[in-house]
Amino acid sequence: MSAPYAKLPAWVDYGxxxxxxxxxxxxxxxxxxxxxxxxxxRAAAILVEGAFGRGQGIAFTLYYATTFIFSGLSVAVAFHxxxxxxxxxxxxxxxxxxxxxxCLALDSILPWWALFPIAIxxxxxxxxxxxxxxxxxQAKRGSHIVITTIMFNFIAASVMVxxxxxxxxPPGSMAPQTRLFLEGAQLPRLNWLIEMFGLGRIRSAPFNxxxxxxxxxxxxxxxxxxxxxxxxxxxTYGFSPKAARYAGISxxxxxxxxxxxxxxxAGMMALNPTMGDQHNVALxxxxxxxxxxxxxxxxxxxxxxxxxxxxxxxxMLYQGGAELSFEMPNISRDMIVIIQGLVILFAGALEHMxxxxxxxxxxxxSPRSVGMTEGKGA
Numbered sequence: 001m002s003a004p005y006a007k008l009p010a011w012v013d014y015g016x017x018x019x020x021x022x023x024x025x026x027x028x029x030x031x032x033x034x035x036x037x038x039x040x041x042r043a044a045a046i047l048v049e050g051a052f053g054r055g056q057g058i059a060f061t062l063y064y065a066t067t068f069i070f071s072g073l074s075v076a077v078a079f080h081x082x083x084x085x086x087x088x089x090x091x092x093x094x095x096x097x098x099x100x101x102x103c104l105a106l107d108s109i110l111p112w113w114a115l116f117p118i119a120i121x122x123x124x125x126x127x128x129x130x131x132x133x134x135x136x137x138q139a140k141r142g143s144h145i146v147i148t149t150i151m152f153n154f155i156a157a158s159v160m161v162x163x164x165x166x167x168x169x170p171p172g173s174m175a176p177q178t179r180l181f182l183e184g185a186q187l188p189r190l191n192w193l194i195e196m197f198g199l200g201r202i203r204s205a206p207f208n209x210x211x212x213x214x215x216x217x218x219x220x221x222x223x224x225x226x227x228x229x230x231x232x233x234x235x236t237y238g239f240s241p242k243a244a245r246y247a248g249i250s251x252x253x254x255x256x257x258x259x260x261x262x263x264x265x266a267g268m269m270a271l272n273p274t275m276g277d278q279h280n281v282a283l284x285x286x287x288x289x290x291x292x293x294x295x296x297x298x299x300x301x302x303x304x305x306x307x308x309x310x311x312x313x314x315x316m317l318y319q320g321g322a323e324l325s326f327e328m329p330n331i332s333r334d335m336i337v338i339i340q341g342l343v344i345l346f347a348g349a350l351e352h353m354x355x356x357x358x359x360x361x362x363x364x365x366s367p368r369s370v371g372m373t374e375g376k377g378a
Contacts, residue, residue, distance in 0.1 A: 008359060014301050018347060020354050022299075022313075025346040029339040036330045043324060043331065050323025051316035055194045057323070059205030063272070065308075065315030066207075069214040070269035071293025072311055073221050074262045076302035078145075080225055081258035082238035087134060087149025088266035089290030090156030091127040095267030097163060098126030099274050100178050100281040104168070107185035115184050119275060120213070120268060127267020128260040130156065135259030139252040145259070153290070164283055177282035187276045208276035217265060218304035224261070234258050266290060299347040310347075317343065 008017075030040030051061045071088050078085035102122040106115050134148035164176040173179075187209050191202035225231040237244040237254045245251060273285050292314055299313070300306030321336035346353070 008355075008362065012358065012362070014303065014306060017355060017358065018299055018301070018306075020358075021346040022343065024354075025342045028346075029342050032335070032338060032342075033331065036335065038328050038330050043328060046324050046327050047316070047320035049320075050327075051320035055191070055197075055199030055202045056205055057319055058194050058199065059191050059202050059207035060319040061312065061315040062211055063205060063207045063277070063315070064318040065311040066211045066214045066272045066276075067269045067289045068292055068296050068311035068314050069218060069308055070265055070272070071289050072296030072300060072307040073217055073293075073304065074266035074269070074290075075293045075297035076300070076304075076307060077221060077225070077234075077265060078258060078262040079297060079302045080231070080238050081234040081254060082241065083138070083255065083258060083262075084146050085131065085149055085259060085262045085266070086146050086294065087131065087152050087263075087290070088269075088293050089286055089288070090149070090153035091130045091263045091266035092270045092286045092290055093153075093156040093160050094130040095123040095127040095270040096274055096281045096285060097160065098122035098267070099270055100168060103181045103185035103275065104178060107182040110184050112184055112187060116187065116209075116275070119185070119271060123267040123270050124264035125267070127270075128264040131259045131263025131266070132256065135256045138259075139255040157284075161283065164281070168281075175282070178280045181275065181279045185275055186279050187271075206277035208272070210272045210276050213268070213271070215308070217268065218308055221265070222304045230257065266293070269293075295344040295347060299343075313343070314340070 007013075026044070030044070033040040033043045049057075051057050071092070074088045074091070075085055099119050099122055102119045103115065106118065110118075130152065131149075134143070134145055134152055137143035137148050138145045161176065164178070168178050169176060170179045189205075190207050190209060190211060191205055194207070195202060223231075225235065233244065233249045233254055234257075236247065237249060237251070237258075241251065244254070269289055270286065273287075274281050278285060296307055296310040296314060299310040300308070317336070317340050321333070321339065324331055325333050325336055
């Protein structure tokens with residue numbers, strides 16, 4: 001009898017199963033839309049049209065996807081090491097403080113192309129340092145990484161409230177945010193790339209150069225995980241800590257290094273909203289992107305290519321969902337959150353729901369495809 005989690009062909013594991021999960025999520029979401037008295041097919045058309053039908057929608061979709069690529073990569077790096085970094089929200093939040101320090105100090109001196117690398121380094125450093133403490137507690141004291149990272153999300157929120165209200169808020173301002181960054185700390189937009197394809201003039205979308213940085217980080221994560229000794233050690237520890245210890249891999253070192261890389265990637269997601277859109281650091285600018293990254297990593301099977309595709313899907317849900325709530329008043333923003341939650345449920349928490357049946361089907365038609373050998377005569 002076949003085991004329910006035996007190896008399947010890569011195209012099934014990384015392509016077919018996620019597509020089935022996604023289809024079921026949208027079918028259930030369609031039933032929810034039907035219950036509120038709207039046509040689910042028209043709702044789906046509006047969702048897709050709002051995200052990809054015009055240049056403005058595409059630019060916003062890519063803007064949201066940029067942040068989700070960073071947060072998904074952050075979660076994926078920790079996953080490969082057998083760690084569940086649920087603290088991306090706090091790491092991105094604290095990274096905003098590093099970005100604020102760099103931009104407020106240098107935006108009147110340096111052009112954007114000189115300040116951007118400094119801001120990247122500051123965001124990565126502050127995110128990595130905020131992940132270092134839970135990593136050290138896990139490696140040295142045995143504290144569970146899920147508990148410590150989620151607690152550090154709340155600590156980060158409190159730290160940022162104090163900093164934005166009492167320390168770096170401009171004198172005379174009532175809003176809990178920094179002053180607006182000058183031109184030297186404002187990232188150039190990439191809307192012209194979309195306009196080149198004749199999709200219409202884009203008026204205000206904040207799609208910016210941090211998208212290119214996100215793609216570069218995805219490539220670097222692929223190199224790290226599958227083409228370096230460190231990546232091999234991380235995957236070995238994630239697969240079997242006992243085997244890693246037997247092979248001489250330092251448990252303390254690998255946990256701390258993996259978590260700091262994860263925290264650095266989470267920190268870099270703060271560049272997109274702060275330097276690319278708002279041009280300041282304001283309260284709650286992360287807006288849940290750290291938690292969305294968990295779903296993106298799960299749906300993308302912790303592979304950079306899958307993460308980019310999953311980030312585009314969630315970018316579509318955010319942008320298309322805004323259009324949907326406008327065109328169909330019965331579908332509120334809360335309903336859009338329900339649809340996003342269904343995608344997360346089926347693509348993440350219930351990702352193995354259909355695997356046993358699919359594996360049984362493949363075993364009956366092609367036993368070799370699931371690692372079985374066909375029996376020969378009795």
